[in-house]
Amino acid sequence: MAEALSPCNCPEVVLGTHVGSAYGFPVEPLDAAEEQYFLLSSGTNNTNGTNGTTWDEARFYCQVCYKEMATINSRNVHLIVQNLISDYWIGLRESFNGSIPWSRWSNGDPVTYQNWYPGHPVLKKIIPKCFSTTQTPLSTPMTTPMTSPETTSMTSPETTSMTSPETTTVTSPKTSSMTSPGTSSVASTINKTVDYCPLLTEILLCLNMTLGELEVAYDVSSPPQSTSVKPQTVTSSDTPSTTPSSTPSTTPSTTPSTTYSTTPSTTPTFTPDTTAYGTTDSPCSTEPEVPDEYIEDACVALLSFGMWKEKQCYELLPFICYDERFFGKINIDNVTTHESFLYWSAGPGENISHYRVEVTGDYNQTFNETGLSKQILNLTAGTQYNVQVFPVKCGRDLNPQNVSFYTWPSGVGDLKVVCVTNDSVKLNWTKPEGNRDFYSIQVSDKSESQKFKTEESVIKGLIPGNNYIFTVRAVVNNTTNGVPSNISAYTMPSQVSGLKSADNDSYVITASWDQIVGNTSGYLYCLNETTQCINCSVHHNSPDCTNCTIITDKPIQVSGKIPGTRYYLCVAALTDNNTLQGQMVQINAYTCPSTVSITLTPNSQTISASWTIEGNYKTFNVSIRESADNRTESTKNETTTELHYSFTGLKAGVNYTITVVTLLENGLPSDPAIKSIYTIPTSPGPATAIALNSTAINLTWEAPKESLGASKINYYVTYSSKYWNEGKNTTVEKENITFNNLRSGTRYNFNVYVVAGNLTSNPVYASEMTVPEKKKLTFTMLCTTGTPLYCSNDMTQNATITELMKYIDKNFNRSDIHWILKSINRK
Structure with missing residues (x-):
């Protein structure tokens, strides 16, 4: 059926665009796709020649030419239902994408919103039919621990049955019944603290019900009853079938009564009959009860008033597709004055037949391209162009990709420098072809450009002596610069300031000046002894400028000059490889007089000085001072034209410093000649x-x-x-x-x-x-002799003392050291 529908020929009605929610529902993430919805019909191109398609054909068409069939949720329903004029297929099918009916949309999304027409969808009911059995109990007894001290006994002497419309009877271990609206009853009492019996679990599974739903449906609060229903035959809408009911029977357990307590115990249970699930000997089996309106594998139609109803999928209806709004991007590359290159994003899906490129500007162009790029030629310089690229899918224009751009303005002509100063440059040029809004001039060392409306400009605020590159462009749209035209020029260097001669050497002229503002490549200086040099230049070699020299840095030092002589010194800054000269500055420079060579002759109270000199001089200044403790007290200061001088009235033994300075007519002194000498000292007083x-x-x-x-x-x-x-x-x-x-x-x-x-x-x-410190030194003399009474003789003692005094006096001179010797007779 799908092949019979030709994609590309369905008339469409665009319902709207949905992204997020504006009606109190949760907003989708920011990166969610923007969806558009389309009401479509196949025209007369389907197999039956009628206005509509089957659900399968509609889905195939939606997948080929759009994204998918429409899905409906609480956030987009208001967009879809507001323009309905008939019933439409939507992307929901009973058995599609999963075993649970009506659970998934055709795009795989879960069904989170439903708006069924009352009584729909019509479901096929599955009715369990249970019967008594004498099967051997389960080989593995069910053990259930009690969670409370209360005990519950389950016995099977009585018969309990549950009868459905299909007359299925189920017997539980205790006589208890629940009666449904039909003739079914369930006899069961379940302690909430005990696990459910396996048989009841199987029954609930067959019924596709929970225990709570079962209690509500059959009102378990009513007194237990036992109701039996005779078998009956149920016929489906497709194939008639007759299922006899099972006669309930009871099978006693191996133990008449089983008590559940806090101590786990085991109770034999019956093995459930799983015939309905592919096994045999089950106490529970199922048969479908098929309503007359039930449709096997139905598809959903959105009714014209917004509710849902299932229909046969082969019926012919209009349908609703949705697509995600395409957002692509166009990139502009290699833009020049007359052409540009475009490349864009690929459209969604595999059925993009081509891309329509529309270029609008001073004239319009349209191209159909199968690729993703296009070179646009024959454009006008400095002109704005708007570009739209439409992906064409199934004959439908998708959301266009848009971009605008300007072609470059053409370059200006005949750019030249008119004049320069220390801080400005004047330029002019001719108009370029094409369009422009103004001219932009970018100076090489500045971050911001300057705007000019005319073909002439004066660039101010420049640095003296600096080389600049001036880039002139025509500009449109304040941002699109044209082809650049460049020219370079030097500003004039600054005038030298603070020029001065050191005048501190007899044979060398040394001159310096302040650091000038801006840049230089060198300096031109001229040094003339008799003529001025103010008009000298780097390009002018007049007789007065023969002594000119180019240097790269200061200071100037010229040797070999005559001491005590005046010279004319001129200096100018240079730039542009020493070809562009600033204003010349002139001063007088002197070599200082030479320093004399002094000879000094001292006496106790006079010093005679004489000297020699080289070069020119006017007078000599001579002075003498005492030099003591770094003091420079001048005692005499005289001027003379002679080459000698005598200093009198001096003090003996004193150091004197004599200084001789040579002076010129303008008072320029030489370096002083300094020499020191002592007068001859005399002896001090007593x-x-x-x-x-x-x-x-x-x-x-x-x-x-x-x-x-x-x-x-x-x-x-x-x-x-x-x-x-x-x-x-x-x-x-x-x-x-x-x-x-x-x-x-x-x-x-x-x-x-x-x-x-x-x-x-x-x-x-x-x-x-020095004052003596008196100390007693005692000499004890012992006399021994062989002569009787010799030592006791006074003469002997006196002679001994005399010899001792001679010895001491000889070794201890009384004039050099103080001592006194006395003898004591100790008889």
Whole structure:
């Protein structure tokens, strides 16, 4: 049947688009597809020539030309039912996609919404028919533990039956009955704490019911009854069949009564009859009861007023398809002034016959393409074009892919630099072909471009001496830049500022200047001795500019010049590989006078100075100062034109510094010639030494008369001990000193000198003994002799003492060390 329907020829009515919910239902995820629904009929192209198709043909057509047959849920029902004019097939079939009827839509979605016409769907009823059995009990008894101390006995002496319309009787272990609206009854009492018996479980499975539904249907709260129903014959709509009922019978259990307690016990049960499930000897079997309106494997039709009803799938009806709105993307590549390249997303499914490309702009173009790309030619520069690509499926245009683009504007013509300054460049050019909104000029070191409406511009705020690349483009739509046209130019370098000559050398001109604003590639300087150089340039070699030189960096240093001479110095910054020159600046530069060479001759109170010089000079400034403790006290400052000078009235033993400076007419000094020398020192005044204690002596003296008033005199002091053969020296600047850590009772000799550089005066002398510390040293003399009474003789004792005193006096000179020797007669 499906092959008889030709896809592409069904007239369609678009119902609407659904994504998410606007009626209080949960909204679908953001990435959910946007669905569109279509009312369709086959026209006269089906096999019967009527307006409609079978359900299978409709589904085939929906799958070929759309996504699938329509599914209905609470979120899209309002879109679908509002424009119905007849009954339509929808994508629901009784036995489709699963064993549970009416559970799945044709696209696989679960059925979550139903709107059946009253009394529909008509189901085929399955009625269990139960009968008594004397089968051998189950080989494995059912063991059920009690969860409460209450005990329940199940006995089988009585007969309980349940009779359905098919007269099936089932006997349970206890006499209890439930009566249905027919003639069926079930005798059963079930303790809720005990598992259900296997037989009842099988019955509920046959009935496709739960225990709760069974209790509601048969009102188990009514007193138990026993009702028997005679067998009857049930005839289906397809094939008549007669099923005799089973006569209920009872089979006693092996134990008359079984008690369930908290201790698990076993109770024999009957093995259920599974004949209805492919086995034999079952106490329960089933037969279908088929209503007259029941349709085997029915398909659902959506009625014109929105409710559902099942119909034979071969009936001919219009149908509803749905499709997911196609959202593709067009990419633009290789756009130039007159062409561009398009490529787009493939349409959904396998039945896209071609793509219709529509280009609109200053003129329109349409193309039919089977591929996914197209090169568009013969476009106008700087023009906007709109492109739509329609995938064509079964003769139907899908949602188009859209894009807009501008072709590049053409490049400007005859771009040139008109003039430059330190911080600006002026450009002009001719109009390009095609369209443009304005001109954009991008400067190479700036992030933002500048806009101009005319074919001329002045670019300001530039850095002096810098090289710039200027890119000029025609622009449309504020974002689409045309073909670039480039030109480069240097701004003029800044004027040199702060130019100055060091004037600090007799043979070298040294000049420097402040760091200029901007960039340079070098400097041009000219140095003339007699003529000015303000008009010299890098391209002008006049006689006045013969002494010009290009350097790459400052400062300027020119050697071999005459001391004490004036020169004209001119400097200009260069750029563009030293071809573009800034404004020239001129100053006077001098070589300073040369430094004299001094010779000094000292005396105790005079110094004679003489010197020699090279080059030009005007006068000499001479000065003398005392040099003491880094002090520079000037005692005399004179000017002379002679090459010598004598300094008198000086102090003896003092260091003097003589300075000679050469001066030019403009007062420019030379580097000073500096030399120091000491006047010859004279001896200090008398020295006096005083013992302070056993370890210290204070020494004082007078300053030399020739040195009185000097800021600083250096004295060299020595002391020594003859007896101990030791001595030390020190230098002081005052006329006294105390020596400590001396030996007691010892004589020390002192000498004081005036020291002036490497010159030393004659010394003055002083001597003193430290205070002795008295200690007693006892000598005990033992006399032994062979002569009787010799040692007791006074003469012998006196002679011995005399010899001892001679020995001590010889070794301990009384003038160098203090001592006293006494004898004691201890007779």
